[in-house]
Amino acid sequence: MAMKIGKEVLLASPAATFRALTGLMGQPAFWHTIVFSLTRIMLGFTLAVVRGVALGILSAWSETIRNLLSPLFSVIKAVPVASFIILLLLWVRGGNLSICISFLMVLPVVYNNILQGLLQVDKNLLEMAKVFRLSFKKQLLYIYLPQVLPYFIAACTTSLGLCWKSGIAAEVIGMPAGSLGNRLYETKLYMETAEMFAWTVVIVVISFVVEKGFLWLLAKINDKITQGFL
Amino acid sequence: MRIDIKNLYKSYGDTPVLENFSLSVDSEKPVCFMGMSGRGKTTLFSIIMGLMKADKGSVTGTEGKRFSAVFQEDRLCDELSALMNLAIVTETPDKDKISELLLSMGLDEDEIRRPVTELSGGQKRRVAIMRAMVSDSDIVMMDEPFKGLDDATREQVIHRVKDNLKGRMLMVITHDESDAEMLGAEIVYI
Numbered sequence: 380m381a382m383k384i385g386k387e388v389l390l391a392s393p394a395a396t397f398r399a400l401t402g403l404m405g406q407p408a409f410w411h412t413i414v415f416s417l418t419r420i421m422l423g424f425t426l427a428v429v430r431g432v433a434l435g436i437l438s439a440w441s442e443t444i445r446n447l448l449s450p451l452f453s454v455i456k457a458v459p460v461a462s463f464i465i466l467l468l469l470w471v472r473g474g475n476l477s478i479c480i481s482f483l484m485v486l487p488v489v490y491n492n493i494l495q496g497l498l499q500v501d502k503n504l505l506e507m508a509k510v511f512r513l514s515f516k517k518q519l520l521y522i523y524l525p526q527v528l529p530y531f532i533a534a535c536t537t538s539l540g541l542c543w544k545s546g547i548a549a550e551v552i553g554m555p556a557g558s559l560g561n562r563l564y565e566t567k568l569y570m571e572t573a574e575m576f577a578w579t580v581v582i583v584v585i586s587f588v589v590e591k592g593f594l595w596l597l598a599k600i601n602d603k604i605t606q607g608f609l
Numbered sequence: 610m611r612i613d614i615k616n617l618y619k620s621y622g623d624t625p626v627l628e629n630f631s632l633s634v635d636s637e638k639p640v641c642f643m644g645m646s647g648r649g650k651t652t653l654f655s656i657i658m659g660l661m662k663a664d665k666g667s668v669t670g671t672e673g674k675r676f677s678a679v680f681q682e683d684r685l686c687d688e689l690s691a692l693m694n695l696a697i698v699t700e701t702p703d704k705d706k707i708s709e710l711l712l713s714m715g716l717d718e719d720e721i722r723r724p725v726t727e728l729s730g731g732q733k734r735r736v737a738i739m740r741a742m743v744s745d746s747d748i749v750m751m752d753e754p755f756k757g758l759d760d761a762t763r764e765q766v767i768h769r770v771k772d773n774l775k776g777r778m779l780m781v782i783t784h785d786e787s788d789a790e791m792l793g794a795e796i797v798y799i
Binding site: 503504506507509510511512513517521522525 | 658660675676677678680682684686687688689693697698740744
């Protein structure tokens with residue numbers, strides 16, 4: 380298609396994209412940019428996972444807390460990510476924008492899945508645990524964890540891609556110096572289409588590697604726990 | 610040890626399932642509860658174990674007592690092996706003793722180490738029964754424990770239950786009088 384259009388400024392060919400990519404990879408700033416964005420977006424993701432799990436547990440434990448949190452999460456889910464980005468630009472420094480945005484995107488997903496997982500825990504098994512006087516630790520390890528883990532993995536799978544895309548979008552709008560989003564915006568500004576494609580390839584590859592890496596890690600943890608059971 | 614049940618009354622909505630039910634049970638002889646479905650046998654067990662409250666009446670003698678149970682469903686932890694399902698209900702699990710017990714119930718070395726979801730219905734039932742027997746309990750409650758087991762297996766399981774009772778109180782819900790005979794139990798019709 381690039382050959383048919385014949386204008387690299389509109390659609391870069393794979394060869395031009397590859398050349399731009401190898402050129403970028405030779406610059407130390409390329410790696411700094413990746414580290415800058417990756418650390419911030421993953422920090423937002425991690426904070427959201429920790430908070431989402433904690434709030435999910437609290438909500439499963441208390442219906443009052445669940446009812447109090449419900450409107451808040453409904454609002455977070457309904458507000459468009461662009462509105463959040465504009466609003467947050469007024470309140471936080473550009474460099475921290477992607478942390479906040481990825482946090483806001485991941486939090487409701489993790490919260491909802493943990494809550495659903497906990498509410499679905501087999502009541503018959505909890506009754507069995509009561510009769511046999513299983514300690515809290517045993518209930519946590521052998522009843523709650525195996526039943527909630529699939530919900531947690533599903534939440535991470537969904538939200539990892541989401542936080543990466545929304546984090547980059549926030550950087551494009553907030554333009555923090557040295558971020559992936561800023562570099563992407565500059566390529567548009569200077570009509571460097573090949574570089575724009577190259578950065579897009581980088582974003583897709585990082586997103587893929589991070590998602591697969593994280594899921595591999597979770598699967599390993601899951602296997603370790605399950606094998607410990609047998 | 611003795612449990613006294615006095616004037617127990619329990620209803621679900623407008624439908625009473627237990628009406629002025631009274632009974633005394635001691636640990637000298639197992640007790641088998643028999644009767645048609647819907648007569649409140651499982652409800653009675655739930656009240657005795659403290660899982661449900663009676664509308665009226667009292668159960669005394671269970672204070673501070675430890676229960677173990679076979680429920681109508683197996684209620685095993687699916688991800689755990691048969692060995693682990695038994696080990697988690699004991700304070701100080703003796704792996705060799707538990708293995709020996711499971712092997713004596715007709716399971717093999719491989720089966721006792723597999724997640725219980727991979728076992729057949731009858732095998733899971735036997736694991737659930739043995740879980741109740743290895744638990745450090747004072748009172749063993751079994752709700753239709755031998756349902757679904759063939760005659761030969763049922764006989765074998767009942768012998769294992771008797772061997773491992775060790776003076777504990779045993780209450781069993783069953784629809785089969787031969788279970789009561791093999792257990793040497795007193796029958797209470799409800």
